[in-house]
Amino acid sequence: METYYNPDDLKKFSHIGEFQKSMADKFFQYYGEVFKDGTLTEREKSLIALGVAHALQCPYCIDAYTSSSLEKGCTEEQMMEAVHVAGAIRGGATLAHGVQMMNQTKKLMM
Amino acid sequence: MKSLLAQEHLLSKSTEQLHVLNQNGFAKFRDKLTGIGLNPLKPTSIDIFQMNVGKMCNQTCKHCHVDAGPDRKEIMTKQTMQTCLEILSKHDIPIVDITGGAPEMNPNFRWFVEEVKKLGKHILVRCNLTIILAGKSYHSLPEFFAKHHVEIVSSLPHYTKFRTDRQRGDGVFDKSIEALTMLNNVGYGLEDSGLMLNLVYNPTGAILPGPQKTLQDEYKLKLKQEFGIMFNNLFVITNLPISRFLDYLLVSGNYHDYMSQLIDAFNPAAALGVMCRNTLSIGWDGYIYDCDFNQMLDMKVQGTSTHISEFDLEALSNRDIAVNQHCFGCTAGLGSSCGGQMV
Numbered sequence: 001m002e003t004y005y006n007p008d009d010l011k012k013f014s015h016i017g018e019f020q021k022s023m024a025d026k027f028f029q030y031y032g033e034v035f036k037d038g039t040l041t042e043r044e045k046s047l048i049a050l051g052v053a054h055a056l057q058c059p060y061c062i063d064a065y066t067s068s069s070l071e072k073g074c075t076e077e078q079m080m081e082a083v084h085v086a087g088a089i090r091g092g093a094t095l096a097h098g099v100q101m102m103n104q105t106k107k108l109m110m
Numbered sequence: 111m112k113s114l115l116a117q118e119h120l121l122s123k124s125t126e127q128l129h130v131l132n133q134n135g136f137a138k139f140r141d142k143l144t145g146i147g148l149n150p151l152k153p154t155s156i157d158i159f160q161m162n163v164g165k166m167c168n169q170t171c172k173h174c175h176v177d178a179g180p181d182r183k184e185i186m187t188k189q190t191m192q193t194c195l196e197i198l199s200k201h202d203i204p205i206v207d208i209t210g211g212a213p214e215m216n217p218n219f220r221w222f223v224e225e226v227k228k229l230g231k232h233i234l235v236r237c238n239l240t241i242i243l244a245g246k247s248y249h250s251l252p253e254f255f256a257k258h259h260v261e262i263v264s265s266l267p268h269y270t271k272f273r274t275d276r277q278r279g280d281g282v283f284d285k286s287i288e289a290l291t292m293l294n295n296v297g298y299g300l301e302d303s304g305l306m307l308n309l310v311y312n313p314t315g316a317i318l319p320g321p322q323k324t325l326q327d328e329y330k331l332k333l334k335q336e337f338g339i340m341f342n343n344l345f346v347i348t349n350l351p352i353s354r355f356l357d358y359l360l361v362s363g364n365y366h367d368y369m370s371q372l373i374d375a376f377n378p379a380a381a382l383g384v385m386c387r388n389t390l391s392i393g394w395d396g397y398i399y400d401c402d403f404n405q406m407l408d409m410k411v412q413g414t415s416t417h418i419s420e421f422d423l424e425a426l427s428n429r430d431i432a433v434n435q436h437c438f439g440c441t442a443g444l445g446s447s448c449g450g451q452m453v
Contacts, residue, residue, distance in 0.1 A: 011374075043324055070313070071320035073328050075270050 010060045043072040050079060051086040111170040111279070113179040114354060121357050122177060124408040130356065131435035134366065137373050139437045146378040150430035151387070156423065158389040160207040160448070161186070161194060162402060163219065165394065167211040168244045171265075171278045173312065173355040175406050178211040186394040188218045193418045194392060195225050201423050207389075207448065209236040209402060214248060227258045234261040236448075239289040240282055252289075256296045261306040263345065263448075264290075267314050269332040277314045290339045299341040307340075310450075312347045316364035318371060318443055322346040322451045345450030348372075350403050350439035372438040380445025383452035386431050392418060400431045402448070409434065 017024030035045050046068040053061030069079050114122035121127055143149035165182035167174075198206065206226050213219055213235060226233055235255065242251045255262060264286070268274050271283040278286075290307075293299065299307035309329065313319050326344035333339040349355045351369060359365040386400040390411075396418040399405035409432045415422040445452035 037324075041324060041327075042321065043328065067317050068320075070315065070317045073268070073311070073320060073325045075268075075273065 005059050007059075007063065010063060013060070043069075043074065046072050047074060047078060047082040051082040054083050055086040055090055111172075111179070113170065113177045113181050114357065115177055116179070116181040119357065121353065121360075124406070127352055127356055127407060128434060130360070130365075131351065134369070136369055136435065139433050139435055139441075142373075142376050142438075142441075143381065143433065146381060148378075148381055151384070151433055153427055153429065153431065154387045156201075156203055156388060156390055156427055158205045158207050158385070158448075159194070159198060159203045159392065160209060160389055160402060161392045162209050162211070162394055162405060163191070163213045163216040163222070164211045166215045167238065168215065168241055169212070169238055169279055169282065171354075172358060173277055173314075173349050175350055175353045175355060175403060176211060177353045177406070182211065184394045185216055186218075186396075188221075190394070190396045190418065191218055191222045191225075193396065193421075195222075195229070197418060197421050198226065198229055198231060203390075204232055205234060206231045207234045207236070212238050212241045212244075214241050214251060220254060223254075223258055223260060232261065233258065234263055236263050236265075239264045239266070239286040242289040242292060243285050252292045252296045252298065255293075256298065256305055259304065261308070262293065262298060263308045263310060265310040265312070266290075266329075267310075267312055269329050269336075273314045287337050287339065290333075290341070291337070294338075294340055299339070301340075306342050308343045308345055309341050310345045310347055312349050316359060316362065316368045318375060319346045319348055319446075319451075321444060343450070345448070346444075346446070347448070347450065348439045348442055348446035350436045350446075352403060352436050353406055369435075369438070372442045375442035376438060377441055377443060377445060377453060379453045380443070381441045383445060383447070384437070384440045385447035385449070386440075389448075390426060398426070403436055403439075404432055407434065407436065 014028065035042060046065055049061065050065040050069050053065050066079070140149055143151055162176070164185035165176055165178045166180065166185060167178035167182065168180060170179035208223070210216070214237065223233060223235070237251070242248050265278070266274060266286055267277045274283040274286065275281065293307055296305070297303035298305045311319060311325050311329070319325070322344060325346055329344050330341070333341070351359055351365070351372070356365070359368050386404070389401060391399040391402050391405050393399060393405050398411045398416055398418065398421070399409065400411055410416045411426065411429055412432055413425050413429045414420065415425045440446050
């Protein structure tokens with residue numbers, strides 16, 4: 001069945017340079033640098049990426065950073081906590097906008 | 111859980127495993143070696159004499175490449191061990207690596223360790239930990255190992271009970287922790303004790319292992335914090351697609367992706383350092399192999415010296431190492447060997 005998202009396309013991510021090489025090269029160099037051990041470990045960065053992948057709802061990133069987190073020894077519980085962090089921020093961001101709704105309501109209504 | 115052999119499973123036959131591994135049009139391992147100028151793969155030196163002293167084990171782990179378990183009866187005889195001792199006394203091979211199954215279940219295990227020690231060799235035993243608690247006669251193993259300065263290498267696929275038990279069986283984690291505490295109590299894994307206790311991590315599923323250093327730091331922290339356990343090094347090993355792990359990959363629908371991952375991650379630097387280049391692997395019946403994985407696939411060494419009864423170190427040092435598709439497991443990413451990652 002044809003779908004918009006094809007799991008095999010994840011492997012083709014590195015081919016984006018085919019249409020614009022210099023920017024792709026710069027991006028992948030930067031990307032590689034970002035995920036190296038720094039003041040945060042590679043493991044911590046994988047969990048952050050997993051949470052962000054869920055917030056962005058990117059299926060490629062979810063697959064990639066599920067594998068990456070598992071490879072770095074993360075537990076199922078830690079990974080789900082990362083997803084909850086994403087959920088809490090998304091939910092919080094929605095609810096925080098409720099203040100805007102409240103402000104507008106109060107302005108409009110007697 | 112029964113072994114594949116006891117189940118009369120098709121994959122208990124090495125020919126069937128090799129048949130599966132050579133289907134689907136994957137890139138060939140030999141071609142990859144040719145591409146980097148390493149075909150035929152040759153030994154560098156023979157430093158490790160690895161002996162599989164039997165397939166009997168008190169555990170039946172889901173990923174076991176030996177297909178070991180309580181129902182396996184293949185055990186190395188004292189006579190075969192004696193022939194190995196004669197070989198070791200004649201040749202300058204510094205390390206004797208004893209594996210199984212659970213090698214301690216071989217009735218001549220302790221005698222053999224004592225005899226090897228007399229030859230001045232460094233001895234390494236691949237101990238599954240739970241064997242120490244498997245019966246009264248095994249409870250003194252930590253003291254025995256310490257007395258003979260045996261290096262211990264033990265699998266602990268994760269520092270959590272959930273993941274370890276899922277791979278190695280219910281209750282294995284708790285027993286492993288108890289056994290590790292017993293080993294620590296006689297000095298193993300403690301700084302400056304000279305008694306080496308190394309743990310082995312291999313993924314509990316169809317994924318490649320991450321960097322050894324990252325995992326080792328995490329293991330050290332968690333095991334110390336939660337159980338007060340100390341150890342020296344963590345060896346990170348990739349699961350090779352053979353035997354029970356191959357069965358798991360096929361049944362779970364992960365085989366194709368896993369093989370693709372291994373092949374895509376082929377690393378020439380890892381290929382240079384594969385363990386078969388400095389190891390000989392001896393089967394329970396005295397046949398000689400390039401590694402324990404080739405042994406389980408019945409791929410004997412090439413040449414005339416295929417059994418310890420006709421051991422010829424010079425011929426073995428110049429042999430072409432037998433390779434097949436499973437070898438991609440040792441050359442993926444940071445590499446994999448019985449001593450962990452190589453790159």
